[in-house]
Amino acid sequence: MTFSSTVFLFLFFPAVLAGYFVLPQKCRRLRNLFLLVCSLGFYFYGEPRGILIMLASIAGNYLIALALERWPARRLWLAVSLLLNLGLLCTFKYLGFFAQNLVRLGLPVMVPDIVMPIGISFFTFQGMSYVFDVYQGTVRAQRNPLLVALYISLFPQLVAGPIVRYETIELELTSRRETLDDASNGMRRFLFGLGKKLLLANPMGIIATEVFAMDAAVTPAPVLWIGAVAYTFQIFFDFCGYSDMAIGIGHIFGFHFLENFNYPYISQSITEFWRRWHISLSGWFRDYVYIPLGGNRRGKARQLLNILIVWALTGLWHGAAWNFVLWGLYFAAILIAEKLFLGRLLQKLWRPLRHLYSLLLIVIGWVLFNAGSLTQVVQYTSGMFTNWAFTAAEGKQALYLLLEYRFEFIACVLLSIPVVPWLSRKLEGRPWLEPARMLPALGVFALSLLSLVSTTFNPFIYFRF
Amino acid sequence: MKKNWQILFLSIVCAVLFAVPVLSVFGPRQHVSLYENRTLASLEPLNVQTVFDGSFFASMESALSDHIVGRDNWLRAHVRWQADVLRKPVVNDIVLGDGVLVPYRTPVYTQPDYTDKGVEMAGRLAGIRDLCESLGGQFVYVGIPEQSSAMRGHYPDYLYSGALVTDEVRRSMAQGLAAQGIEFVDMVPILDAAGVEQVYFCGDHHYNLRGAYATYRAIMEHLSGLGYDLPVLLEDEMEYVALPNPVYGSRSRQLYNAVDVHDQVEIYTAEELPFERWDNGEPVESTVFTLPENDEAPAAYTVYMGGDQAETRIDTHRPELPKLLVFGDSFSNAVETFLYRSFGEMRSLDLRYYTEKTLSEYIREYRPDVVLCIRDDLNYLSTEGNGDFE
Structure with a gap:
């Protein structure tokens, strides 16, 4: 079930809202139990068979965290946790990929036909972060298994993030307050997220799907650029929209998840981009992989190696395919270059050129990410720079795409830069600010519903991770 | 506050x-x-x-x-929002153009070559032709340009009309048919000369009744050239009658009729010719027009012959006239409303739905004097449906 589906919007969401707020605020346990049942139902709807895997992950992490506090062999329990979580990930996400590669090497290996449970990358990472935090003493192990289950399976962030740290909502699990302010802001955030998904990401996805399906070797460069830029917007508004919806729903129920995006496309370097993009994942890898590997404390060479490892893993986390590994290593190479010399050079550049540098590398990065094969990566990226010899008739598709999606492109550009926060600051304190914030949200809601009922193109990119 | x-x-x-x-x-x-x-x-x-x-x-x-x-209202409102407010040139994969609705096509950047496919399809048709001739009959292939192919000039300059592919399909098919010596009635120049705006629907992928009549006359002239002396329904012996009903064309339906196009479904009246009709072996009303229930009910291309039927048989009880077999896609429906008047018996097959016998078996059993294959240029080379003779 996606947030931008009719079943979620018109059955699940109203039912959860009604059931939750009918229960008295004092009955926190009952409200939590209701949320847990709904969250499990949410997952069961999308992945009836996968729910046992998630429940096993929850039970395992709950017991390991308790064991970590109770028994002295802490490293052993940490190893057991790694074995459990990485074992689940490897089995359900990577086993087929590994087997395929062994077959390519000529080894007589059976390629298993395993269906990856939705959101496994997210819930295993949340489970691991909980155990790691208990291991590091940042948080205490939770005695109540239902609260651990609620933390891991909470439906707003269950299948596509953001990856919520246990410490972020530890207190709110037991003693949150649902307020009118939170509900109103949360609903508004949810509606804008829905709009980002349905009104911007989906149209951009139509362009990207069409252009990426063309033979990049002969497609005019302007068309390839429009396709690449469209995918750049699609993935941002798709994922950012989902995060907005998740954070918004969290607010309604009194949870305050941390932000997952901070206008990543205004970055002036790739280092900055990764501080602004999928913040919860970058933070996870920083705190649970990069720093434990030694971070920057063991000399330059080790630091660079650590960056390489983290980014290869980041690539693999996004998908069990070589183009994702290549994508991770691509960013690792740029980050290493920025650490070594490029960062200093960039500082001397004119600011618009720094933006241009970042955007160019980001767009190419998304081409690597979206390409179906290494051949397409090569053809598409080289075509973007070399396919400039074309007739006017061949080039007119670019004109059509710009004309057809002109409003969406303009909206994508405007919402990729912090125009809304700037406006909010400017208008702070005006008596009509509240209705001025509500009306656009209602307008976006109406247009989103029109789009939802009328269109069938509605994929969530981050659901496949 | x-x-x-x-x-x-x-x-x-x-x-x-x-x-x-x-x-x-x-x-x-x-x-x-x-x-x-x-x-x-x-x-x-x-x-x-x-x-x-x-x-x-x-x-x-x-x-x-x-x-x-209110689903229909949501759908129509969404089309209106995109067409009237955002002024998108393409909505729901339909190019709004200048009052003529044509499908959006993804551009092709390399010159296609379908010579081999044309040779293969013509070879398969030659097999049917040889069978007909061995039974004393005549085989004629009738090629109709599909609406978007005929009205390619209505695409805006910045949109690909599909002409690159369609022209190659037409060329390779004509070349293949010529190489096999198959009789070919190419309706492209004839319908062009008639004025495509007059003979095609604006919001449907078919020709209208006038286009079907032009096709009927072209077929009859061709058969006359082959030595057939058949009665022909002349234009001054008939009268077109426009139905007042709203038209649900295949393309305007894709826009939930939220965009205005000027289409009318027409039928014709002419001197009565008694006949009996069977659809899929069952006797049905003796008519070639299936009219809507009332003036408000939607009318569509399915008015002609009642839409696609697996098998239709019309007997005009004139054994002195030749027997006709027509097979092909829905373009054959409208022209059949004229063709039956020129033959003693007319049978039509739509091989997308007819599964009882193979086309060869059917021809051997029925032994028609004339066999017409009527296909549109988007489907010339398709080996499925009416391109699958076995």
Whole structure:
């Protein structure tokens, strides 16, 4: 079930809202139990068979965290946790990929036909972060298994993030307050997220799907650029929209998840981009992989190696395919270059050129990410720079795409830069600010519903991770 | 004040979230979508298997989407929003153009070469031709340009019309037919000369009745050239009658009739010719026009011959006239409303639906004097449906 589906919007969401707020605020346990049942139902709807895997992950992490506090062999329990979580990930996400590669090497290996449970990358990472935090003493192990289950399976962030740290909502699990302010802001955030998904990401996805399906070797460069830029917007508004919806729903129920995006496309370097993009994942890898590997404390060479490892893993986390590994290593190479010399050079550049540098590398990065094969990566990226010899008739598709999606492109550009926060600051304190914030949200809601009922193109990119 | 606004805002959103499902479940039910020409989705039966294989939940999504309250209005409003407010040149994959609706086509950047496919298809048709001739009959292939192919000039300059591919399909097919010596009535120049705006629907992918009549006359002239002396319905012996009904064309339906196009479904009246008709072996009303129930009911291309039928047989009880077999896609329907008047018996097959015998078996059994294959240029090379003779 996606947030931008009719079943979620018109059955699940109203039912959860009604059931939750009918229960008295004092009955926190009952409200939590209701949320847990709904969250499990949410997952069961999308992945009836996968729910046992998630429940096993929850039970395992709950017991390991308790064991970590109770028994002295802490490293052993940490190893057991790694074995459990990485074992689940490897089995359900990577086993087929590994087997395929062994077959390519000529080894007589059976390629298993395993269906990856939705959101496994997210819930295993949340489970691991909980155990790691208990291991590091940042948080205490939770005695109540239902609260651990609620933390891991909470439906707003269950299948596509953001990856919520246990410490972020530890207190709110037991003693949150649902307020009118939170509900109103949360609903508004949810509606804008829905709009980002349905009104911007989906149209951009139509362009990207069409252009990426063309033979990049002969497609005019302007068309390839429009396709690449469209995918750049699609993935941002798709994922950012989902995060907005998740954070918004969290607010309604009194949870305050941390932000997952901070206008990543205004970055002036790739280092900055990764501080602004999928913040919860970058933070996870920083705190649970990069720093434990030694971070920057063991000399330059080790630091660079650590960056390489983290980014290869980041690539693999996004998908069990070589183009994702290549994508991770691509960013690792740029980050290493920025650490070594490029960062200093960039500082001397004119600011618009720094933006241009970042955007160019980001767009190419998304081409690597979206390409179906290494051949397409090569053809598409080289075509973007070399396919400039074309007739006017061949080039007119670019004109059509710009004309057809002109409003969406303009909206994508405007919402990729912090125009809304700037406006909010400017208008702070005006008596009509509240209705001025509500009306656009209602307008976006109406247009989103029109789009939802009328269109069938509605994929969530981050659901496949 | 702020609190009041917040309550109002949440009330409006919640009212929509709660009212839509309630009205959808308890409101009036539609089972068929006229615009989409399909049965609306329904829920899978609820049992352990459908729950665990996910089919029940999947059906929930499509059933709720299909039965959402006021669905047709939502769909039409969305088209209007895109066409009238955002002024998009293409809506729901339909190019709005200049009052003529044509499909959006993804551009092709390399010159295609379908020579081999043309040779292969013509070879297969030659097999049918040889069979007809061995039984004393005549085979004629009739090629009709599909609406978007004929009206390619109505695409805006910045959109690809599909001409690169269609021209190559036409060329390779004509070359293949010529190499095999198959009689070919190419309607491209004839319908062009008639003025495509006059002989095609603006919001449907077929020609209109006037285009069908032009095709009928071209076929009859060709058969006359081959030595057949057949009665021909002349234009001054008939009168076109426009139906007052709203037209549901295949392309305008894709826009839920929210964009105005100037189409009318026509029938004709002429001197009465008694005949009997059977569809799929069952006797049916002796008419070639299936009229809407009343003046408000939608009319579509299916008025002609009652739409696609697997097998139709019309006997005009004139054994002195030759027997005709027509096979092909829906373009054959409108022209059949004229063709039956020139033959003693006319049978038509739509091989997409007819599965009882192979085309060869049918021809051997029926032993027609004339066999017409009527196909549109988008499907010349397709080996499925009416391109699959075995």
